[in-house]
Amino acid sequence: MFQHIGLLERLGLERRIEHIDDLNVIGWLYANGHEGDLDSIAEKLPKILTESQNMALRTALLSGMAEAVANSSEHAYSTKLEKCGDTKKNKWWLFARQVNDDIALVICDLGAGIPGTLETNWKEEVASYLKSRQGLKRRDHKLIELALTVGKTSTNKKNRGKGLKDIIKVVKEQKVGSLQIYSNQGVYSLEDSGKNPVSLDEKQSINGTIIQWKIPIEAFGFEDSERT
């Protein structure tokens, strides 16, 4: 996997396998970037995400993915990278593959995280939220919940910050599959048509954000013979 995604080469290490053919590895669509340019991956996407009958579902999923990339391109890195003078390193990584009867789609970035951007730019809302719930300690998963509820991310412009609703749209509106958000120490999980979200804090921060959707293939209305 490290060879497939180019990590070995970046580390200056030799290729270990001449021809990668393990289905657990080559099955992953892999892309990355430092700007929100997704045009280059449109042609690489599996047909189930571009031609399946359930257009509302695939559009919702790919729009959530695009918005996650847009969020990481717009602001997640701005402060962190400007501080170290590096604005050209990869900002986001995308992985997609079929896992048994599901399609898994994963986006990750190493930005300030949803809690970080929320706290930085929506201080008053965060303070008010914590104040209204006496005894509630500041926890990353609570800030993720707040970000999803208020639909705001890290900019003070009122026209901005609508992206998180795109990210939960598949599970909430299409009522299918599951969504996991890992951001800094916070974990937020939505399954079962979005009825019972689970959230918690891990002991250690991942210093960024990972968003993962898992959607049953049958929900796309795609025939077995067409899965290529």
Next chain:
Amino acid sequence: MKTMTIFVAKDFSKMPCVRMRNDGKKSGEEFRDDILVPALKSNDKVTVDLDGVLSLGSSFLEEAFGGLVRKGYYTAKELSSKLIVKFQVESYVKETWDYVKAARKEQ
């Protein structure tokens, strides 16, 4: 009456993504300023056909269409008689017009 149709998937991008040019290629700002506004200025009616586009994130939609009002190019009322938005999934057309109606001209 002079009319024009913009086929976004063919003429611009199948996966428009970000809001501003600074954020990356194929932004809402780029589509609005380089394609949509010139089309609206030189035609009586413009149809934006989104069929074939794979992703329609709110950052792109809000900046491209809500931005028409916010940047002072047109009012929502003017756009209602000048602009047609087409997409097979109707909820995205409604979302687009919601952004147009909610936008306020920047001072």
